[in-house]
Amino acid sequence: MSAPSTSARPVASARRRPHVVILGGGFAGLGAAKALRSSDVDVTLVDQRTYNTFQPLLYQVATAGLNAGDVTFFLRAARMRQLNLSFRHGEAESIDSENQIVNFTDGGSIDYDYLIVATGVTTNYFGTPGAEEHTLAIYSRQQALTLRDRIFTQLEHAAASNDGKNAPELTMVVVGAGATGVETAGALAEMRNDAMSVVYPELDPRRTHIVLIEMGKSVLPPFKEHLRDYAEKELRERGVELRLETSVKEVSADGVTLGTGEFLPAKVVVWATGVTAPKIVSSWGLPQGRGGRITVESDLRVTGFENIFATGDIAIGPEALPQLAQPALQEGVRAGKNIAALITGRPTEAFKYKDKGTMATVGRRAAIADIALPFGKSIQLTGTLAWLVWLYVHIATLLGNRNRLATFVNLVTKYMAPSRRTNPIVGDVPVFDRVSVAPAAKAKQEKTVVPAPVKVSAGK
Structure with a gap:
């Protein structure tokens, strides 16, 4: 670990003031x-999108x-409170650290005196076929x-395919039981439990399955x-089928093949297993560590560079940190403070x-929290x-x-108002075409697993 220092490359920019370029408009x-x-x-501030998410x-x-x-x-609204800030819409293609220039995929470029790489990471598929x-x-x-x-397309297609004799089976699979996977599975289960019997009378909620797959022993x-035990209990009570210590061997258009060789039919598969650095980062000439993340020293300077910093999920330093906000x-x-100090x-x-x-x-009225307190203590809530x-x-x-107010109103409406059972926010759904719907060919060849009917409890 190198010690913090005051050394930095001399300012090479022709600008009157040092120019700091930040790649990424996230946290x-x-x-x-x-x-x-x-x-x-x-x-x-540079980002390939014009907004922060x-x-x-x-x-x-x-x-x-x-x-x-x-x-x-x-992102341009940030300038309203910071007049020394400007925004450049673009995606970084390469970094010329010798000449202190960032080149963009659109053919443009920008010079810098100090660079902060905060691009974030992307989905890690771990080489799983399909x-x-x-x-x-x-x-x-x-x-x-x-x-x-996709979710509402499958709901509408299932409803349209109900011939009045056999209620169709519908399975939605979530792979990965971290926070995103658990929260998604819980929200899908509540949608089924609270709204389906009202807005989708053609479907039997007991034949709509939410399956959460996790390689580890717990969520x-x-x-x-x-806290893990509490979350697992709440998921099961909401009718989420947990497949713990289960791997995914392959994913096809019709479902998921498990590590055991069993095939789970599903038209909606959510991938929430982990993250990795974008592939393009490997061409930037910066040192990379586990998961392709850029290695940094204790002061967040990229290893081997005096005027380039990396922060957030894209950076990996001497201490392991959770990839959170x-x-x-x-x-x-x-x-930012270290650059101000160097200047x-x-x-x-x-x-x-x-x-x-x-x-x-x-889901509604069910969460876990581990809140840090002074002197190394914490309090756990459920x-x-x-x-x-x-x-x-x-x-x-x-x-x-505006976002805070809109989110407050929408979440209160969803969880607490009398209309919460019938108030989903939806987009466009293509019309169901029976002719184009073919049986799952793979399901004929492999052992197919259909989740058992679940007991749906709408009282949560």
Whole structure:
């Protein structure tokens, strides 16, 4: 581990003030930009999208609980409170560290004196055949909307195919029982339990299955055992079928082949197993560690570079940190402060993570929270109190008062208002075509597993 220092490459830019370029408008990138608000620098924020996405609530968009606009924030609006900030829409293709230039896929480029890489990561399919082609992730706004429309397409198609004799089977599979997987499975189960009997009378909720697959022995591995047990109990009570210690061998258009060789028919498969660095990062000439993440020193400078920092999920340093919003935000702030220090001749400081705790929700009035307290202590909450804390923290963390208000109204309507059973937010669904629907050929060849009918409890 190299010690923090004041050394940095001399400013090569022809600009009047040092130019700081930040790649990525997520928690880390915006945290870094804000930390430089009072510094005598020009800051350019670069992102391939024109908006910031609040990823912890994307599953609510995917399960028709929130509008996409509720969890996105126009990045150019950040300039309203920071006049030394500008925005450049683009995707970084390469980094010329010798000449201090970032080149974009659109053919343009931008020079920098200091660079912060905060691009985030992408879905990791772990080389599973068919996973990238036939599953849906929830890592971007568009992915969440695509999943939402796929869910309602399958519901409408199942309803249209009911001939009055045999109620169709419908299975939705979630792979990965981390926070995203658990929250998605819980939301899907509540949608089935609360709304299906009212808005889809053609379907039998007992023949609509939500299956959560996890290679490990329990759901939500980072949490303490009693919190994991609580989450597992709540999932089962909501009718989620848990397949623990189960691997996925292959994914096809018709379903999932498990490690045992069994085939689980499914038209909706959500992939929530983990993340990795985007492939393009390997061409940037920066050192990479586990998962393709960029290696950094204690002060968040990229190993071997004096004026390039990496923060958030894309960075991996001497200490292992959870890939969550709080570490990313805090790293971004520290990187920004360290650049401000270098510009004024002061030493950089090592990053120290202040753990504020973690939380996850299973559904209405059911959540777990591990909240950090001073002096290394923590408090664990479950049930309604944890759920209320989860609601408050997620709404308060959103960017923009409009988003906070809209999210509050939508979540209150979803969970507490009398109309919550029939208030999904949906998009476009293609018309069902019976002719184009062919039987699953693979199901004929392999042993097919159809989940047993579940006892649906709508009282949760």
